[in-house]
Amino acid sequence: MSNGQTNSTPSAGNPVASIPSAGNPVASIPSAPLGPLPPLDSVPIDSILMVSFGGPEGPEDVMPFLENVLRGRNVPRERMLEVAEHYNHFGGISPINQQCRELIAAVRSELDRRGIKLPIYWGNRNWHPMLTNTLETMKQDGRKRAIAFFTSMFSCYSGCRQYRENIAAAMIQAGTDAPMVEKARMGFNHPKFIEAQADCLRSALAKLDPHLRAATPVLFSAHSIPKSMADYSRYELQLREAARLVCETVGHGNWELVYQSRSGPPQQPWLEPDVCDRIEELHTQANIQSVIVQPIGFVSDHMEVLYDLDEEAAAKSKELGIQFVRAPSVGLHPAFVSMAVDLIEERLTAGTPRASLGNLGPSHDICPVDCCLYPQPARPTSPGRPS
Numbered sequence: 001m002s003n004g005q006t007n008s009t010p011s012a013g014n015p016v017a018s019i020p021s022a023g024n025p026v027a028s029i030p031s032a033p034l035g036p037l038p039p040l041d042s043v044p045i046d047s048i049l050m051v052s053f054g055g056p057e058g059p060e061d062v063m064p065f066l067e068n069v070l071r072g073r074n075v076p077r078e079r080m081l082e083v084a085e086h087y088n089h090f091g092g093i094s095p096i097n098q099q100c101r102e103l104i105a106a107v108r109s110e111l112d113r114r115g116i117k118l119p120i121y122w123g124n125r126n127w128h129p130m131l132t133n134t135l136e137t138m139k140q141d142g143r144k145r146a147i148a149f150f151t152s153m154f155s156c157y158s159g160c161r162q163y164r165e166n167i168a169a170a171m172i173q174a175g176t177d178a179p180m181v182e183k184a185r186m187g188f189n190h191p192k193f194i195e196a197q198a199d200c201l202r203s204a205l206a207k208l209d210p211h212l213r214a215a216t217p218v219l220f221s222a223h224s225i226p227k228s229m230a231d232y233s234r235y236e237l238q239l240r241e242a243a244r245l246v247c248e249t250v251g252h253g254n255w256e257l258v259y260q261s262r263s264g265p266p267q268q269p270w271l272e273p274d275v276c277d278r279i280e281e282l283h284t285q286a287n288i289q290s291v292i293v294q295p296i297g298f299v300s301d302h303m304e305v306l307y308d309l310d311e312e313a314a315a316k317s318k319e320l321g322i323q324f325v326r327a328p329s330v331g332l333h334p335a336f337v338s339m340a341v342d343l344i345e346e347r348l349t350a351g352t353p354r355a356s357l358g359n360l361g362p363s364h365d366i367c368p369v370d371c372c373l374y375p376q377p378a379r380p381t382s383p384g385r386p387s
Contacts, residue, residue: 054124055094192339204327222297224259294327
């Protein structure tokens with residue numbers, strides 16, 4: 001395990017970044033934190049902000065929610081209606097909000113165990129509770145400085161920078177006396193995240209006959225994103241490093257990285273291979289008898305996991321006569337909950353070491369101005385959803 005300090009200083013949190021792109025030479029969009037952060041001894045962190053994607057909690061929420069998600073995107077209405085049916089298949093309810101409530105409760109318990117009495121607030125990008133409302137509540141409660149934990153462990157525009165833009169917009173809307181908000185670092189290579197993922201893989205391997213285990217490929221799955229987004233982030237690199245560390249921990253060498261849930265126009269390159277396509281290729285090329293799919297890019301079993309893996313990937317495997325095992329997401333695994341609190345606690349006292357495994361070191365605390373850009377002629381409001 002390696003330990004390191006923050007990889008950038010508060011001045012690197014300058015919220016305005018120039019984003020060059022064809023048809024949009026320079027676009028400047030504020031992102032949190034807004035301006036340099038004061039020393040902790042002058043303005044201590046007094047609250048925690050849980051930040052997530054949000055999801056519908058009834059049939060009447062589905063279309064308004066998807067309109068929020070897809071606003072400004074070049075996604076055909078037919079595709080939106082198709083995705084709506086995924087939600088309606090489960091009664092119009094995404095499990096993500098309830099999973100956030102449960103994670104908040106688990107984090108609260110761990111904070112209390114450690115004697116950390118900071119209140120937890122919760123805000124989403126696309127559905128209630130919305131970040132704009134949450135920041136206004138924090139302002140009314142007199143909060144001055146918050147540390148945000150994102151339900152995304154990997155760096156890219158939609159999994160990091162866009163959330164920081166959402167927070168900045170909410171801070172600006174809240175106006176004078178809105179709390180400063182900074183984010184916890186990405187936890188993709190934190191020892192406890194790897195521990196939780198390794199346990200998930202072990203539980204999946206245990207469902208296979210012993211003689212099948214070594215030959216069974218593990219497909220680590222993450223939300224696909226546009227190639228133009230991936231090119232400006234460390235998303236693929238971090239995913240591969242996390243998958244490598246998990247399999248190294250478990251002692252399973254047969255693994256690959258795959259993607260799922262793409263939603264852009266067919267002419268736009270997105271990360272590949274698709275999980276179902278790769279299962280079919282492995283059937284053709286290697287005549288595999290079994291496959292494990294582990295949703296390493298998702299921290300809980302929300303809609304993309306339940307539909308795209310448990311329904312579509314499972315059906316494809318059954319069609320091909322392949323035993324399909326879906327590893328659980330980290331969810332409320334004690335090591336994952338403990339890691340979340342570690343990432344918060346390390347920011348409460350200057351100079352606290354940053355734990356990490358592998359070759360990439362701990363991710364930065366304050367994102368550089370050019371971190372996770374998404375240059376394109378017309379950037380959508382919500383271009384994907386690793387969360």
